[in-house]
Amino acid sequence: MGTATGVFHTTYRKDLALRHTKAEYIRLGLLAAVAVWLPFNISTYWLGWTNIILLATIAAVGLNILLGYTGLISLATAGFLGVGAYTAANLKVFYHWPMVPSVLVATVVAALIGAFFGLPALRLKGLYLAISTFAAQEILEERFRSWKWLTRDQGTIVTTYPSVGETRLDTKFEWYWLLLVIAGLVFWASINLFRTGLGRAFVAIRDQDIAAEVMGVPVGRYKVLAFSIACGLAGFSGALQAFYIDTQVVTWENYQLDKSFTFVAMIIIGGLGSVSGAVYGAAFLTWLPNYINQFGASLQTSSFAIVIRKLSALQLAVFGLVLVVFLLVEPRGLARLWQRIKDYFRLWPFRY
């Protein structure tokens, strides 16, 4: 689906290519141009939020591999963000490691713990697996809250002065470039995954795991691997967040169940199974509460001042409504919506 008429693939190479038509390459070029133009032309405030979106994207793409590709529901994303954040922050603040090794080690730790909590996938399916990841989230959350050693009894860890090699990363501008490159690489790796045997195996597991097993796919091993990858990426995102200027405070309140649900919602609203959908979902659901805040704040001086007092209630309610409405109206998410927009232009004046 989605490729213009008249485009035939004559070699395997062309078939596997990521972009098929000139129009697609132009769109890609435009996107790159916008990405480069952005940090010079928007306010620091919005640049900050863009950075947060990029951070969320990393974890969302990871979750998409687990949920969209392999069909395994995980409600523990927030917990693994926390694992990454606490590990990296611990290494930096208490052991004085530099940023890069801290983040890398944190990713590996998150991946290993993710593999451990993914072991139930060997025996459970669907709903029951979801419930076991829910239990994993609660357990991780509880440990963050009560294990005093994690924060040496300070309750929170605050990291300061992150630097890559010699350069101090002090401004949102510098962070933007770093995060753009990292997010871009993660995105590209995820798309590429679908072109490999491993990626196809994941999809086979999602579609019908018993048949996949019969075909020779080592289902158990790959399920745990999928968990490992997703949790590792979540940990990676969490570790980076621990160093990012605006979110330098590592506190257990950031890694609660509702955040896990937000990430699953990102995947669903973005479009299940679509990597770019994960990005759209991450952008939308990160931007939405912020937008509500701004909207409420702008009403401060008007007769609707009551709104700012009820902002948190509004955020919750709007998030819920958006989720419900999306699922009712466009269950295949933003990616499908975008696809329809593209198709409209591509096929015009025809309907289909």
Added chain:
Amino acid sequence: MSDPEVTRFLTLTVNGLANGAILAVTALGFVLIYKATEVINFAQGQFLIFGAFMVYQAEKEWGLPWPAAVAVGIGSGIFLGVAVERLILRRMIGESPLSVIMVTVGLASALAGAALGIWGAEGRRGPAFIPSKSVNLVGDVSVGANRLWAVGVATVVLIAVGLFFQKSRHGIAMRAVADDQQAAMVQGINVNRIFAMAWALSGAAAAIGGVLLASIAGSYGIELQGFALLVFPVVILGGLDSVLGTVVGGIIVGLLVEYSKSYISVSASVLIPFAALVAILLVKPYGLFGQVRIERV
């Protein structure tokens, strides 16, 4: 019989049973929905506080006498359940289970936001129609009367529901739908009506659980919705589709939490139920009383 250790144990037991009773009533709603419609309702906690808040609203703000207020609460629970089923869940028939779960999650968030917006973050002193005076049981063991009432009311509700399923026409119809929707339809059972009934009963049960919980907690506040998280260990232990299972599961989890909170630590009281949940999922995923499903390719 005034040995402080024995007193401690007995007090914990009574409190554990009371909490377990409320858990069982709340989990009952959860199980009802799953049994009839195979939907996992993540908004059960919000149904709980909505029912409780409506009772508060009716009694304190509208000045109704408490039996009327309770009726309002239960009525709004029923209304909420039916509304959700009709407006939202009916359109999700046939969608993947993940989508349905996420719809209930979205619903939970929307309801939580609405509750927060209407009644605010502060807990309120609620109508005190459930007596909460201290009652001396045995020797030195004193508990609030509201806990005994919780056990009593929950028992009545659970027995009533059990009888409903065994004897009444609608109850048997619900079991039929849970067993095999198509066969039930063939028999002439209005499956849509049964779905609505299941959600309505669930809303009512949640409202009752909410009122009991608010009485024990001493306030009608939004933090009560967190209590519903423990429903998961209860239903996994008891079996997602067994009423008897929720009773047994509720009692076990309620006692387990109280004992571990006092004898080990507060952390343990959170870790143990969830670790137990994972263990049970690995060993007996359908719980003690649940129906074993056979998966076909």
Added chain:
Amino acid sequence: MIRFARKLALPLCFALITGVACGGGDDGGSDTSKGAEGKSEIKVGAIFDLSGQTADIGTPYSEGIRDYIDYKNSQGGVDGHKIALPWQDFKYDPTLAGQLYGQYVSEGAKAFLGWGTADTEALRPRVTSDKVPFMSASNAETLTDPSVTPYNFFPGASYSQQMRIILQYIADQNKGKRTEVAFFHHDSPFGTSPLEDGKKYIADKKLDVGFKSYVMPKGATDYVAQIGQARSQGAKYIVVQNVPSPAAVLATNLANSKADIQFVCLNYCGNEIFVKKAGAAAEKMIAVVPFAPPVAGLPGLEEINNYLKPKGTDAIAKGQGYVQGWYTAAVMLEGIKNALAAGGELNGESIKAGLEKVKDFQTGVSDPINFSSTYHAGLLSAPLYQVEGGQFKKIQDPITVEK
């Protein structure tokens, strides 16, 4: 209907995207007003907990601060400069606190009114390197030493100081006997703040007091298990470091268990919110309150009552949290006044110096407030009040103990 909605989805998306792109971001909520002679306004950023786990006391506190700023502005501001207060509800989420702090400081806030221990601790490094005076409602001992936290201030008596006061009182009331004290606290650094200092005080002064701590977890619906443990300890006193709502639940549980234990509240549950929530169980509670609860006849309430009378309410109705917020804002503005009087540029350093010059600041609801360049907490003493018949009565004049 659904099909119609799907048709709408496309054009709606277009509209939304263009709307957002054009709308951009507006600035945050702020109480602003133009100065009379065109003197520049002074921005002070603020964060409040209006819906998080300390919202019960955070809400009246926020009203107290906002109302004081409004009152002061209506009188012409500080030396003719009106005060602008950009503020938002941060829900006791330290990350959101960090974002709001960064936002307001980048918009020109010269000082900051924080709230709890979590956000204050989290912002401490930034506040120090940004040189932004930070006045909090958190009374953690760690914030009092300017050599460690040069830009943190709070007007009350530190939690550790309150703990020392009550331990001394307990020891004095029970001379010659070993007394067991159970310390129940909020599950956070706010809760554990006075813990170590309490133990140290007992050891240093060789008090015959046994001391054990119990956590009150967030979202708990009862504390029966912990009470059981306290009874096994043989505790005669339960000292509570928490906000009013959980403390009220604890008091109710304690009353139901009919244990013979004296209930003591440190400043954040020693208020009328607790009494209202605990009802009969609040009787006989002893409160350590550096800022006293507003009772009739307390001298510092006149100014507040004059402000509130046109609004049809008074200080007693608004409660202790409101009064504390009122005077916290007052102290901050006093510091700014001192900074303006000293001349020169108005910035973080000058405001810090101005705050350190605040001496003998009368509030009427507490001992006079003093800051110095060596101690950034406003008080070293606290009186004890007890609940009788639902009302607070003073039972002990302000006690001061050496640190």
